[in-house]
Amino acid sequence: MSVADNLASVRSTLPEGVELVAISKYHPKEMIEEAYAAGQRLFGENHILEMAAKADVLPKDIRWHFTGHVQTNKIKYMASFVDTVQSVDSLRLLRELDKHAARHDRVIKCLLQLHVAQEETKFGLTPDECLSLLRSGEWRRLAHVSIDGLMAMASNTPDVEQVRREFRLVRQFFLGVKEEFFADAPHFRILSEGMTQDYPIAVAEGANMVRVGSAIFGERSY
Numbered sequence: 001m002s003v004a005d006n007l008a009s010v011r012s013t014l015p016e017g018v019e020l021v022a023i024s025k026y027h028p029k030e031m032i033e034e035a036y037a038a039g040q041r042l043f044g045e046n047h048i049l050e051m052a053a054k055a056d057v058l059p060k061d062i063r064w065h066f067t068g069h070v071q072t073n074k075i076k077y078m079a080s081f082v083d084t085v086q087s088v089d090s091l092r093l094l095r096e097l098d099k100h101a102a103r104h105d106r107v108i109k110c111l112l113q114l115h116v117a118q119e120e121t122k123f124g125l126t127p128d129e130c131l132s133l134l135r136s137g138e139w140r141r142l143a144h145v146s147i148d149g150l151m152a153m154a155s156n157t158p159d160v161e162q163v164r165r166e167f168r169l170v171r172q173f174f175l176g177v178k179e180e181f182f183a184d185a186p187h188f189r190i191l192s193e194g195m196t197q198d199y200p201i202a203v204a205e206g207a208n209m210v211r212v213g214s215a216i217f218g219e220r221s222y
């Protein structure tokens with residue numbers, strides 16, 4: 001199966017209104033070009049320098065989403081072009097992104113990454129940490145970042161019901177946050193959940209953005 005075929009088959013399973021981020025980390029630019037030729041414009045990467053190198057040589061109408069751990073000292077390499085940083089897990093990081101985006105006179109869209117999975121290795125804010133970040137209110141004064149929604153990963157487990165419970169929890173939390181902090185802010189609308197192995201469950205539980213890598217590009221060789 002080609003990248004174009006894989007892309008078409010993933011797309012065919014997504015209801016209207018669900019955005020597909022093609023996670024191209026570790027894959028060469030030629031595969032991104034294949035997906036681009038098949039109409040894909042939204043790509044996600046996990047390493048800032050890798051994303052910057054690809055963005056440099058690929059078409060400028062690609063929207064790049066960053067989904068990995070952000071090293072503050074590398075923000076400068078993506079600040080001029082990154083569309084959305086999905087992995088925001090602190091106020092400090094929001095401030096840094098704001099500062100760098102200001103230098104380019106632009107706004108970087110952000111998703112707050114929520115930690116709900118069982119694994120301790122996953123990054124992100126617990127629901128409580130997320131609420132205290134939002135209650136601080138400081139983010140409202142940051143003119144060059146915009147909080148547009150939440151991102152989460154479910155546990156890496158064959159237990160479908162557990163995965164479903166986690167996505168359900170995130171969706172409830174998302175609705176609560178929207179009501180409490182973003183009632184007058186229609187841009188807060190993105191719920192980014194689900195990867196190759198669990199995106200159909202995420203979609204069934206209300207995700208409107210999925211991040212799919214291996215089902216499109218094949219296995220990664222690290």
Ligand SMILES: *Cc1c(COP(=O)(O)O)cnc(C)c1O
Binds near residue numbers: 046211212215
């Ligand atoms: C790698 C990655 C994905 C995609 O994973 P696949 O299993 O290849 O679909 C999605 N989200 C994040 C945050 C990732 O790091």
